Amino acid sequence: MIIDRTLLDGGIDAPLLAKLILRYRAEAEKFGRLRDYYEGRHAILHRQRKSKEAANTRIVLNHAKYITDMTTSYLIGNAVTYAASEEFDIEALKNAYLEQDIASTDSEIVKNVSIYGRAYELIYANENAAPESAVLPPDKAFVVYGDECRHDPILGVYFFKKRDLDGRVTGVECRAYDENNVYVFAGHSDSFDNMELIDTQAHHFGGVPMIEYCNNTEKQGDFEQLIPAIDAYNTLMSDRVNDKEQFVEAFLFLVDLDIDSETAQKLREEKILMGYEGAKAEYLSKVMQESDVEVLRNNLKDDIHRFSMVPDLSDESFGNNLSGVAIKYKLLGFEQSIMNKERKIAKGLKRRLELYINFLYLKGSMAFVPTHRIDVVFTRNLPANELEISQMANNLTDVVSNETLLEQLPFVTDAKEEMKIREKERATNSIMKIKEVQDMAAGGGY
Numbered sequence: 001m002i003i004d005r006t007l008l009d010g011g012i013d014a015p016l017l018a019k020l021i022l023r024y025r026a027e028a029e030k031f032g033r034l035r036d037y038y039e040g041r042h043a044i045l046h047r048q049r050k051s052k053e054a055a056n057t058r059i060v061l062n063h064a065k066y067i068t069d070m071t072t073s074y075l076i077g078n079a080v081t082y083a084a085s086e087e088f089d090i091e092a093l094k095n096a097y098l099e100q101d102i103a104s105t106d107s108e109i110v111k112n113v114s115i116y117g118r119a120y121e122l123i124y125a126n127e128n129a130a131p132e133s134a135v136l137p138p139d140k141a142f143v144v145y146g147d148e149c150r151h152d153p154i155l156g157v158y159f160f161k162k163r164d165l166d167g168r169v170t171g172v173e174c175r176a177y178d179e180n181n182v183y184v185f186a187g188h189s190d191s192f193d194n195m196e197l198i199d200t201q202a203h204h205f206g207g208v209p210m211i212e213y214c215n216n217t218e219k220q221g222d223f224e225q226l227i228p229a230i231d232a233y234n235t236l237m238s239d240r241v242n243d244k245e246q247f248v249e250a251f252l253f254l255v256d257l258d259i260d261s262e263t264a265q266k267l268r269e270e271k272i273l274m275g276y277e278g279a280k281a282e283y284l285s286k287v288m289q290e291s292d293v294e295v296l297r298n299n300l301k302d303d304i305h306r307f308s309m310v311p312d313l314s315d316e317s318f319g320n321n322l323s324g325v326a327i328k329y330k331l332l333g334f335e336q337s338i339m340n341k342e343r344k345i346a347k348g349l350k351r352r353l354e355l356y357i358n359f360l361y362l363k364g365s366m367a368f369v370p371t372h373r374i375d376v377v378f379t380r381n382l383p384a385n386e387l388e389i390s391q392m393a394n395n396l397t398d399v400v401s402n403e404t405l406l407e408q409l410p411f412v413t414d415a416k417e418e419m420k421i422r423e424k425e426r427a428t429n430s431i432m433k434i435k436e437v438q439d440m441a442a443g444g445g446y
């Protein structure tokens with residue numbers, strides 16, 4: 001959300017927040033539908049037939065969940081790693097991430113980005129005065145940007161309703177975060193129009209401690225534009241089953257035969273029908289060509305995967321004997337889509353680094369590190385041919401640094417730490433060899 005920065009010159013007040021919340025809630029109305037599709041509550045479940053006797057099977061085949069889960073796992077299934085230039089130490093930052101399992105937070109962020117087109121992270125100081133992150137529901141949080149060309153964040157807003165054990169609304173609360181303080185507003189009605197300021201505290205992060213992650217410039221989810229195609233696929237598969245049921249319940253058409261209801265019931269039970277010359281009995285049914293249905297099904301399925309750029313990994317073309325290069329070619333479109341998403345996510349993670357470093361530097365836990373001297377590294381979650389990688393690393397020995405080679409190995413999560421362990425092992429082995437030589441010289445032997 002972009003507003004005129006001068007609107008905040010008079011300070012943050014309840015009427016301003018109420019207007020911003022009203023404006024955002026109108027924009028966020030689509031989130032409920034997107035959440036329903038991810039969780040399997042599709043439009044087909046509400047379909048009604050004109051005739052109550054007609055078969056009405058309603059099948060949900062959740063391509064929306066497949067698209068989101070596959071995208072999230074591919075991008076963030078392997079935890080993001082951070083590598084600083086040699087002259088900088090970011091161990092305190094890494095420890096702050098490890099203590100709260102930041103990888104789980106990252107996974108939730110990417111999942112929300114895939115479903116809703118955006119995600120929100122709040123950074124706060126926990127009870128131990130350590131920086132910590134929380135993922136906020138996208139329908140209850142937003143970031144406000146200034147209208148200048150850079151669109152810097154000027155305000156983060158988190159709003160929610162309070163409820164009792166019976167689910168009744170007992171009041172509302174809104175927390176607004178600017179570059180220096182957090183302002184807490186509250187009200188006792190089911191409306192954000194009548195709030196009052198109840199608390200103000202400094203947060204010490206040196207910037208707005210709320211981050212917005214975007215999926216793309218349009219802030220659309222990965223399956224948002226494909227909902228009509230998903231609905232069509234569900235309808236086709238549901239009607240496919242309906243046709244089978246209706247075939248079983250088809251009408252029996254009798255020619256030159258006259259039977260009453262009692263005889264018809266007996267016919268249903270005994271499966272025997274007596275006829276006369278010229279009499280005829282046959283079922284009336286509408287038969288769809290199975291081959292035509294299968295062609296349509298495959299076309300819909302292919303279009304869903306094509307336009308989401310998420311491949312169908314159950315396809316026979318993904319065999320067990322494919323090389324790493326062959327798999328990458330098959331994933332080329334998917335990789336292009338993921339690269340665009342990665343750039344957006346990396347921008348938010350850089351912002352998180354800045355806020356964490358500001359807090360830890362002010363606390364005296366680490367020296368200041370410019371964020372442009374820290375690399376944010378994403379590792380694709382793909383089956384790795386470790387033999388190929390080890391051969392490549394061996395061929396590049398003495399061509400590139402050992403640290404760079406170690407970073408290519410999928411089972412090494414921290415190249416610098418691995419190098420330290422290796423040097424320690426080498427030193428230990430050298431000491432043992434020297435001791436063995438000394439023992440031999442003294443006549444002790446091995």
